[in-house]
Amino acid sequence: MATTVETTQLDSTLQRQIQEAVERYVEQRLSEEEEKRRTKTKKLAIIATKGTLDWAYPPLILASTAASMGWEAGIFFTFYGLNIIHKQKSRKLKIAPLANPAAPMPVPNLVGAIPGMTAMGSSIMRLMFKQHGVATIKDLTDISIESGVKMFPCAMTMDVFGYKPTDFLEGVQPVCGATAFLDYAADADISLFV
Amino acid sequence: MAVLDHVDQTLDCQGMLCPIPVVKTNKKIKEMAVGQTLLMLATDPGSMPDMAAWAKQTGQELIGSEQQGKVYKFYIRKAK
Numbered sequence: 038m039a040t041t042v043e044t045t046q047l048d049s050t051l052q053r054q055i056q057e058a059v060e061r062y063v064e065q066r067l068s069e070e071e072e073k074r075r076t077k078t079k080k081l082a083i084i085a086t087k088g089t090l091d092w093a094y095p096p097l098i099l100a101s102t103a104a105s106m107g108w109e110a111g112i113f114f115t116f117y118g119l120n121i122i123h124k125q126k127s128r129k130l131k132i133a134p135l136a137n138p139a140a141p142m143p144v145p146n147l148v149g150a151i152p153g154m155t156a157m158g159s160s161i162m163r164l165m166f167k168q169h170g171v172a173t174i175k176d177l178t179d180i181s182i183e184s185g186v187k188m189f190p191c192a193m194t195m196d197v198f199g200y201k202p203t204d205f206l207e208g209v210q211p212v213c214g215a216t217a218f219l220d221y222a223a224d225a226d227i228s229l230f231v
Numbered sequence: 232m233a234v235l236d237h238v239d240q241t242l243d244c245q246g247m248l249c250p251i252p253v254v255k256t257n258k259k260i261k262e263m264a265v266g267q268t269l270l271m272l273a274t275d276p277g278s279m280p281d282m283a284a285w286a287k288q289t290g291q292e293l294i295g296s297e298q299q300g301k302v303y304k305f306y307i308r309k310a311k
Contacts, residue, residue: 079288102250105257106288170246180254 080109082222083229088117090130090159090174096231097121097177104184112181113218115191118231119198122188122205127174134158141165182208187221189213234295234306239267245274245302252278253285256307260291263309268294271305278303 081103085096096112103110120126134140135149140158148154166173172180182188190205192212202212222228242259244252252273259269275281279296282305286293292308 098250101254105250105254106285107257108288169248170251171248172251176251184254 078107078109079103079227080225081111081227081229082218082225083110083112083231084218085112085114085118085121085231086116087231088120088126088130090132090162092118092231093121093127093130093174094171094177096229097174097181099229100186101177101180101184104181104186110181110185111187111189111218111221113189113191113215113222115194119190119194119200121174122178122190122209123200124204124206127178127206129159130174131155131159132162178206182206189218189221191215191218234297234304235268235270237268238270238306239263240269242269242271244278245272247273248275249277249281253281256282256285256305257289260289260307260309265309265311267309269305269307269309271307273303273305274301275303278305282307 081100083096083100085093087093096118100110100112114122120130132140133149133155134144134157135154136146137143137149142161144154144158149158163173178188188206188209190202190209190212192214194200195202195204195212205212240259240263242255244255247255252271252275256269256271259271263269271282273282279298282296282303283293285291286307290311292310294306294308296303296305298304
């Protein structure tokens with residue numbers, strides 16, 4: 038009888054000790070993981086597909102901000118987005134007032150269809166941005182490249198649009214395809230399609 | 232009453248909008264020595280939450296901030 042009691046007591050003591058050891062271990066591992074997650078350099082991967090003046094801003098603003106926070110950031114410029122890093126075209130990105138009811142000063146579609154309205158709308162937007170102290174697209178591409186944002190030009194689009202690797206801004210990455218960009222983005226913390 | 236009576240550097244970002252104040256602050260802080268303080272002035276209406284987030288993400292110390300009319304003042308200490 039006495040032996041049975043002793044065994045039961047030993048078992049419960051052992052059980053408690055094991056329980057405590059497991060809890061300590063799990064707690065420690067969790068805090069190690071949390072620390073790893075907290076201190077890991079964050080990574081932002083953006084795909085920029087639009088080449089109008091308004092759509093050129095968000096990827097550049099987000100990437101340059103990320104770089105300023107010490108994050109790693111990369112943008113894959115594909116389809117019309119390629120114009121954002123095209124030496125000549127990036128200087129004259131446009132926005133069409135036609136069928137754009139969200140414009141600060143909406144223009145009736147019939148008026149927006151008149152030749153020259155796109156150029157005029159673009160000039161007005163540029164002027165508004167300047168008056169409010171918004172950086173230009175050139176400022177933002179310069180800042181992005183300077184601060185280490187990786188600018189990937191899409192090789193396929195370059196070929197289709199008849200551009201050459203030398204048409205892109207100094208400091209961009211070598212042209213690449215979706216595979217190379219997805220490899221870059223595979224361990225990103227934030228991925229955006231613009 | 233200013234948060235700090237003395238700062239080592241001042242950066243004027245008044246009239247600039249997102250993301251320029253953050254970009255310039257980050258650049259300025261990189262040039263400074265650990266322990267030095269920076270006063271950054273901004274008028275960007277989003278700068279209060281933005282500067283707090285920047286400090287949190289970079290590990291730099293936002294000692295304090297204040298608003299005077301349309302001007303926001305940020306006191307930052309280079310922590311690392």
